[in-house]
Amino acid sequence: MKQVFTSFDKVVSDIKDGSTIMVGGFGLCGIPENAINALVASGVKDLTVISNNCGVDDFGLGLLLKNKQIKKMIGSYVGENKEFERQVLEGIIEVELTPQGTLAEKIRAGGAGIPAFFTPAGVGTQIAEGKEVRTFHGKEYVLEESLTADFSFVRAIKGDRMGNLVYNKTARNFNPIIAAAGKVTIAEVEEIVETGDLDPNYIHTPSIYVQRIIQGNQEKRIERRTVTTTSN
DSSP states (O other): OOEEESOHHHHTTTOOTTOEEEEOOBTTBTOOHHHHHHHHHHTOOSEEEESSOOOBTTBTHHHHHHTTOEEEEEESOOTTOHHHHHHHHTTOSEEEEOOHHHHHHHHHHHHHTOOEEEESTTTTSGGGTTSOEEEETTEEEEEEEOOOEEEEEEEEEEEETTOOEEOOGGGGTTHHHHHHTEEEEEEEEEEEEOTTOSOGGGOSBOGGGOSEEEEOOOOOTTOOOOOOOOOO
């Protein structure tokens, strides 16, 4: 049985200044928003954050950014955040932009214990500067090192008390690979069920990758409920 938390403040309480964290989600889809809010409230700073993007100005990772709690951001897209642009231009935050497919593979490789791999993405661009380039079968490839984190934050629709997780459709996105790449993985779930309630054939993240689990209600900012009114 994994440790089931009831307080988001408690679940992030041992994250220290200077930690490296990975955060699941794609845009605002599938982000562990309550865990992020708790990290904002904790005041922890000088974080290295690895995520596809950095939220928006007033939501998700954008809140950590607004509080200047992020020292370095490793991601692939930052175009929706004006505060991010301002901090980059003013030299407040360090940024490492990575092609999205390469970022996903760097995280997947980290979780699989693979230290590095060769990819053709970025050859001949700034991405390849200072990195080893080799030729295989007449084509150039650049060496990319894998990524891991002190803590990984993921979000799932269901989790059992062993830590097995199921994601909801496209909200799966980066979450499974990020769950595997953290030394400590914190799973924020919409519903906690009893062990055995999840069909083992449809578990997306096995419990071995999850150390902590907590239930929380999400705002789901990009989701809209549409209802149809009918006349009697």
